[in-house]
Amino acid sequence: MASGSNVETNRIRIFAKITAPFVAGACTECHKIPSDDVHIKSCSRCRLIWYCGKECQKKNWTYHKKFCKATSSVAADLSGPGSYLMDSAKDEVEQGEDFQDYLTDIMNAVSEALERSLDFIETKILMCPKVCEICKDANPAVLIPCKICYMVFYCSEKHANQDFVKHRKFCREYFLSLLCYHLVATKGMPLPGNMPFTIPTVSEYKPMSGTMKDYIIKSSFDPVIDACLTEYVSYPLSLIYALEHIGLKDGTKKICEVKELTILMCDAFNCIIGTMGQCFTWEYMLHLLPKLRKLNVMLVESREFYDYELDDKAIKSRTVNLCSECKSRKCKVKISIMTNYSVYKNSLGYKKPDVIFNHEVTSRDEQDAYFPYPDPEVPLVLINVFKETIEESFCVMRKMEKHDTLLPLQLNPFRAMRPIKMHMDYIEDGDGIAYSNCYIVGLRRQAKDKCGTISLDESL
Numbered sequence: 001m002a003s004g005s006n007v008e009t010n011r012i013r014i015f016a017k018i019t020a021p022f023v024a025g026a027c028t029e030c031h032k033i034p035s036d037d038v039h040i041k042s043c044s045r046c047r048l049i050w051y052c053g054k055e056c057q058k059k060n061w062t063y064h065k066k067f068c069k070a071t072s073s074v075a076a077d078l079s080g081p082g083s084y085l086m087d088s089a090k091d092e093v094e095q096g097e098d099f100q101d102y103l104t105d106i107m108n109a110v111s112e113a114l115e116r117s118l119d120f121i122e123t124k125i126l127m128c129p130k131v132c133e134i135c136k137d138a139n140p141a142v143l144i145p146c147k148i149c150y151m152v153f154y155c156s157e158k159h160a161n162q163d164f165v166k167h168r169k170f171c172r173e174y175f176l177s178l179l180c181y182h183l184v185a186t187k188g189m190p191l192p193g194n195m196p197f198t199i200p201t202v203s204e205y206k207p208m209s210g211t212m213k214d215y216i217i218k219s220s221f222d223p224v225i226d227a228c229l230t231e232y233v234s235y236p237l238s239l240i241y242a243l244e245h246i247g248l249k250d251g252t253k254k255i256c257e258v259k260e261l262t263i264l265m266c267d268a269f270n271c272i273i274g275t276m277g278q279c280f281t282w283e284y285m286l287h288l289l290p291k292l293r294k295l296n297v298m299l300v301e302s303r304e305f306y307d308y309e310l311d312d313k314a315i316k317s318r319t320v321n322l323c324s325e326c327k328s329r330k331c332k333v334k335i336s337i338m339t340n341y342s343v344y345k346n347s348l349g350y351k352k353p354d355v356i357f358n359h360e361v362t363s364r365d366e367q368d369a370y371f372p373y374p375d376p377e378v379p380l381v382l383i384n385v386f387k388e389t390i391e392e393s394f395c396v397m398r399k400m401e402k403h404d405t406l407l408p409l410q411l412n413p414f415r416a417m418r419p420i421k422m423h424m425d426y427i428e429d430g431d432g433i434a435y436s437n438c439y440i441v442g443l444r445r446q447a448k449d450k451c452g453t454i455s456l457d458e459s460l
């Protein structure tokens, strides 16, 4: 990739914003993280975000001002003038209200006060307030952090002890998530030099086995960098894994036999600026599939997101500088970025994708460019942090078309290893730790007119 260009820098910067948006207790401006020596104070007006000092607070004020005022006014409505947004959390939870529901109500109220929807940083701020893990007390005068991870807080010794057994299981991952946050927020997502983990090219195909750990040869000797880099590797590994189960064409062609592969990703904002828009991400497919020579990756995004600080140069196709081994095998990777798939589909250069690789299919119905997905017989691989999001996708899909599940919904063995702490307990058995590409499912869809006799897989 072109290094040092403004477009590239911009893209990495936005990506850093998205992937490391906020951590409760870390300085919102310079991302200094809390430790025994670094004490970070909350904004005295809203108590929702933190600064290491006056200077950072001043710098951040232009961005924070409106949000600060909006949250303060919502707090005043909720519990009287001078109160803070999370002040009523403890009482509400004591009275049996679900904390997540409480936060959702608050987010809606703040969004109303701002007269616009919340951006991703604001959402994270409200989803991850600094409150006691047990009773949701938000009084900063009493809250003490876990002295190992600094990612959870307790109002008292008693509540810390009460949470000890549960927290012990996640404390290390929380700390790793804090270090990853700091790295990404201050330096951006680490970019591997020439392939992050030297996955060597193989001369004979080996079926996927094991987990992500078995595929990476640690190159940086820094567990924080390594954890971040797995976010790139996760996509190609997961896709090969899914296609082993689904097959290509009508299921008759094996993934190990393909010479050319065309991947379509809709809703690709994150791909364009993030890990999937990077060429080396896809080069792994060439390394693991010895017969593959040509890889076309099409990223489609038409949402308003798209003009988010990206300029035209970023939209042009990118051809990749591959490693010497790929070059000697005459391999090619082409990444194309487009805003309207329908236009492309009706153009002369149209190439039918072999697989659609997506995060979700919900809310696609508003955009007829996307849904129903083009070419119903093209297999679909869904991958997401949240199981629930994939399940929602199923509900939408069921109404539109029938499908056979060839890779059942499961915990993805090739999920990324960088932990992201979520306060809302989204993750089953994970106590609020999320990993990119955590869940995966592979489907073969049936064209509407042909699906009469095919039974629906109701196992999900």
Ligand SMILES: [Zn+2]
Pocket (backbone or CB within 6 Å): 027, 028, 029, 030, 031, 032, 051, 052, 053, 056
């Ligand atoms: Zn600071």
Ligand SMILES: [Zn+2]
Pocket (backbone or CB within 6 Å): 043, 044, 045, 046, 047, 048, 049, 064, 068
């Ligand atoms: Zn504030």
Ligand SMILES: [Zn+2]
Pocket (backbone or CB within 6 Å): 132, 133, 134, 135, 136, 137, 154, 155, 156, 159
């Ligand atoms: Zn407590």
Ligand SMILES: [Zn+2]
Pocket (backbone or CB within 6 Å): 146, 147, 148, 149, 150, 151, 152, 167, 170, 171, 172, 174
């Ligand atoms: Zn801890």
Ligand SMILES: [Zn+2]
Pocket (backbone or CB within 6 Å): 283, 286, 287, 322, 323, 324, 325, 326, 327
């Ligand atoms: Zn290569």
